[in-house]
Amino acid sequence: AQSVSQHNHHVILSEAASLELGCNYSYGGTVNLFWYVQYPGQHLQLLLKYFSGDPLVKGIKGFEAEFIKSKFSFNLRKPSVQWSDTAEYFCAVILNSGYSTLTFGKGTMLLVSP
């Protein structure tokens, strides 16, 4: 069974600091990778996704993620965070199959102080 591990449950940063949230998955086959975000009081929404091709993918609001196949990792990055980035971030994986569903990690709560 596939699983997703997120390294940190809570991260606290000051505005303008750089962000990197870790994500590792355990599945030997072809996977598709996602980061979802949940802002306070809002529903989960897609931040970015990787299917194939360039392992560096760019998402909304200046976020990017790098797929490193040899490390089974898909870390999320942002060069300079803003207070409005305060949210919970979930890494997720789906098998490259039409009948597969998303498996989520436990999430990382990011708090950005102004």
Add this chain to the structure above:
Amino acid sequence: DTGVSQDPRHKITKRGQNVTFRCDPISEHNRLYWYRQTLGQGPEFLTYFQNEAQLEKSRLLSDRFSAERPKGSFSTLEIQRTEQGDSAMYLCASSLDRELGGYTFGSGTRLTVV
């Protein structure tokens, strides 16, 4: 709002009672998913539908849980004989079958069993 709608937003029930939640997906989306999320955890897959067919059910979905999507549009999730361990946020999401992993989530129904 043309997103995914869930009703009710909150439900408090006594242990042993039955509850039913409703999800209205985005109208053109043929896939509908139910997830459950508890504090400190990521969303956990429960079941999903393609049109009216229920294609997969998680082992998390005990016999007390049943889901339907009778006309391939809205869906209901019923929990019979609720237990305190059923307290959680129940999330519904929808997607097109070609949008692998790109789900649109609703705001969820928070269930509290007392």
